[in-house]
Amino acid sequence: MALDDSLRGKIRQAVADRFGAQTEFLQQLVRFPSTRGNEHTVQDHMARAMLERGYTLDRFAMDRQEIEAHPGGGEISELHSEAPIVVGIHRPRKETGRSLILQGHVDVVPPGPEDMWTTRPFDPVIKDGWMHGRGAGDMKAGVSANLFALDALRAVGLQPAATVYVQSVVEEESTGNGALMTHLRGYKADAALVPEPASENLTRANVGVLWFQFEVRGIPVHVASMGEGANAIDAAYRVVGALRELETKWNDARVDHALFSGVAKPINLNLGKIEGGDWASSVPAWCKVDCRISILPGAGAQEARQEIEACIADFARQDRFLANNPPRVTFNGFVSDGYELKPGS
Template identity: 55%
Template sequence: MNAIDTKQKILDAVDAGFDAQLATTRDFVAIPSTRGAEGPCQDMIGDLLRQRGYEVDDWHIDVDDLKDLRGFGPIEHDFSKARTVVGTYRPSTNAGRSLILQGHCDVVPTGPLEMWETPPFSPVIKDGKMYGRGACDMKSGTIGALYALDAIKAAGLKPTARIHFQSVIEEESTGVGALSTLQRGYRADACLIPEPTSGKMVRSQVGVIWFRLKVRGHPVHVFEAGSGANAITAAYHLIEALQKLEIEWNERAKSDRYFKALTHPINFNPGIIKGGDWASSVPAWCDVDCRIAILPGWSVADCQAEIRSCVSAAARDHRFLSNNPPEVEWSGFLSEGYELKDSAEAEAAFGKAFAAVYGGAVQDLVFTALTDTRFYGLNYNIPSLCFGASGAAMHGFNEYVDLDSLRKSTKATALFIAEWCGVEKV
């Protein structure tokens, strides 16, 4: 069998399996796997892997095992049910290069349900798109990778290198799920994460820091508001100061070789605000949960120090805060940026797969969000590719994945696995 036949057989097998792939994707998207509730998704992945004959490792994550590792971010919520699931394929002939395929099954909250056209966890296919929370980011990618492996088998072939199929949690808040696979000992010659990248290859991605501003005011009845201190308005003063830090960091970003092409790569977001207890009481407290990006090569510790000093300086020129300094708490991501490099072999293999499906060369994506690739690349020098389908409204309302793009990215994934791991006849 020649190489062209092999390719065509795999591509045909992806087409033949696509309806089944969509049905599985729909079942997976239907699970409301927000943070802390990923268990049923992990059960489903474990079952899918076992049905296919993979060796399944399903374990509880112990934060103590991870807390000293590079890239760890603090966990604040109940972590007692946190699990990682890895399915391993072991080849009978070891000839190719090993591979990690990784997807995250956690999704972000839906926001107000009435703002969705169809319920977020009742996935609907319409006009070539699948709608639902997580349909795009990134449940369709995870299931796509599984069906890419299925297509190789359906084509009468089997990979000639070890493959780990990894389903992780917490990608949207710390990345500790991915970190747990490395702590457990899973390694490979390359990693592919099929996040929805619109058919581009992530070349460089930001890091992210999460922090909480804790402002404590002085509660009094509103009739004597002048003698109190309003924690909510004081928090706004700090937010404005951090917006200035955002401007400063975007200036600094102009010297980054990839991010200089973007007008505003560093985004600061006050994402959650809570405070006060009563409309007629001057609020005694306000907590603001924030996210800010940093660039590859920037030290997380240095950026944390800058955030602290920005907040302290703003507090010093505020009537109330100067005597009641706010606290800064680290509340999730403490992540470095990651640039894909030293990955020529993996990129060459992927380039062949891409050309066969899309034609031409894959374009780079300079990404203002982060992905789990950083752990593989930074902590263990594993070239870590991020490539996947197109879609829209990730983290918004009416999130969808474009199904034609999903079919193509599944094909590219399948050909990449065959190219990288090698295949032989069953």
């Protein structure tokens, strides 16, 4: 159903009228330092915003057993968030149209070293039409827009003709378990919109993602008697080399994907975090590396996982040091398949 021009104009005006309030609400959201596991208070804020608008509130925790049983469930590590998911439900008096899920996530990625910020990460500043602050773009702006879109409709005396679910989730940046949990709780609709920043494109295909950590252990010795290669940090970096070869192999497979063959490097292995050793003078006895790698649609997250394990084990077997100290591989986040929506789906 196309909107007539006059109604479209009215709605646009109603959105514009509230843009100041929407921006202010976004600033409130950004002030919550809602990194992973720290989203309790921002979710309470979202719940209050939903209740104020008269929506029915459904607030629930992750069901760990259900998530673990689902093939798309991300691994639940000790860093997994325990913040609730909140859903505001708007039901029309008479259900006639098509239902809609508006979803957004309030978890934000770590701010990194604060001294690399020009402004403070959780103190949003508007400059030249842009708001600066961790998570302002990804994706508290979308979360804010979800609520204010409905506010604008109401302001022009309209309401959706079918049920709308406004969902505020967590764990989007690390496992995807927040969105999965809304699915496991039974939420379904004719359409779902997630206003994640994606250069204002509709995304109809994307890579899957896996998170894993590998840890190398080795007998520590005094540096004066160190042998070649017996350093856990060096050994870990050799493992990275093997993983880069896997990354190349997976990228080469893009030619078989209509939607990815034109992308120069759809698969990225990110060496995201490293920690190893205790101090300068001891040959390090341990090193942990946190990685994120993407997979093409159809590659299969479970198969990819096995391939990563095999890649590391195979490399270790032919490495003098690692053969005696095989790395331990842990999947500690995303285990997500890629997807491709067929035209018309």
